[in-house]
Amino acid sequence: MPQTDTDQNLPLVRRLEAVGFRAWPATSVQYDGSWQVRLSGGHPSKRLNCVVALDPSDSRDIGIRLEKAARKFEAHGRPILVRETPLTPKPLIDLMQADGWERFEEVVTLTLDLTRIDLPEGTLDHLPSHDVGRYVDADLLVHGSDPALKPALAEVVSSIKPPTGLFVIEDKAAGPVAVALCVQDNDLAGIMSLAVRADRRQRGLGLEIVTAALRWARMRGARTAWLQVVADNAPALALYSKLGFTEAYRYAYWRKGSST
Template sequence: MSSVPFDQNLPLVRRLEAVGFRAWPATSVQYDGSWQIRLTGGHPSKRLNCIVALDPSDCRDIGLRLEKAARKFEAHGRPILVRETPLTPPPLLDLMKGEGWERFEEVVTMTCDLGAIELPGDTLDHLPSHDVGRYVDADLLVHGSDPALKPALAEVVSGIKPPTGLFVIEEPESGPVAVALCVQDNDLAGIMSLAVRADRRQRGLGLEILTAALRWARMRGARTAWLQVVAGNEAALALYAKLGLVEAYRYAYWRKGADA
């Protein structure tokens, strides 16, 4: 698979990457030049445990810097991951390809003008909660995640500094069926962790909770919304396109192959 193209709006990419870091904060963030090394011992999320290069021209001593970073990942009990964005130096990609690293999980970052899109309905159907514990319980249930991750996920959510709306749709008998987290960072609003429980999909719940989160953000003065979705999730991509979201850029992960 070819690498992410470099003919994109790099200032926009830099800004969305920065708000993305604040919207999903890692426990430990260290810098090696412009490389950000993100590690979170208690949570396995790839975004919380990866190297992200923030300057395409920062390509000195790549091999040595990767080895140094790998030791930090090993100390945290994590495999080394590199997150490729349009800001990644081409020589870093060339080195990983040459050493047999594997590229996987391409993700599409999408944006929309909140003032231009039409949101279904005209009221705030679901008000956000500020109860982190309740939200985390619902998130783990809806995603089908290991309940043992509750303390780590609660730490991540509690660590988000910008104003955050925690959205949960519940049914009286079956409990939480959809969740979303909306982080308003000045004029940008990020939709994180949106999910519908597996047995309640194809019923419009994704659109319902996304609309509630976007309307909340717009009422608070956000002008642009952004979210990220795995490139192979055609149903979600169709939903987001229907609402008016368009692709801004893509990112992907690299891991050491069996022979690397």
């Protein structure tokens, strides 16, 4: 069940939001007060192209600031998206509701105490790669993404500043079948872009690659893992629950309705 505003751990939310920005960096980041305007012309990721408010009390001139941000998105040829987290000022949510905006794609942020989970030690089954090009090719193939996104995705991955493990599971005959990206930011490790190829699901590959990434991060000193998964992705939520991940908070996106 989603947590209520009264039982959110806002310091944890702030910290996970900050490491999330570093783990998936936008090309352009501008601030309007505590609002972060994130834009990445070459990549369509919603996390890279949205407005995120980082202080629940920063609600001055909301309408003016929202319109100003919308013009920046328009200049990039994109419709404005607002990412709602527990840090979003309630007046901003109220304004979007009143103006007919649509709330969509709820995402669950999960965390795991790596100091208590029983992960097999010994040698790593899958060592991370440092070859960005190889990883990007595998990521696009496994996700079924447009190959034309390769330069933009390579730019995002190359821009990640904290230590990063690029994990790929390959089949000798079929090529890449699973991918994951693990970003270690001090004692926190973020699992990003985890996917198993559609024709290879339900075979334990997701558990295999996430376990390898978590083991790598823990060996490097990470104490807590985090990841984000769309709330209606039941198979992924079941996998993460099996590992011991628990919900920290949720976020969702808002877009202008067709009548606005």
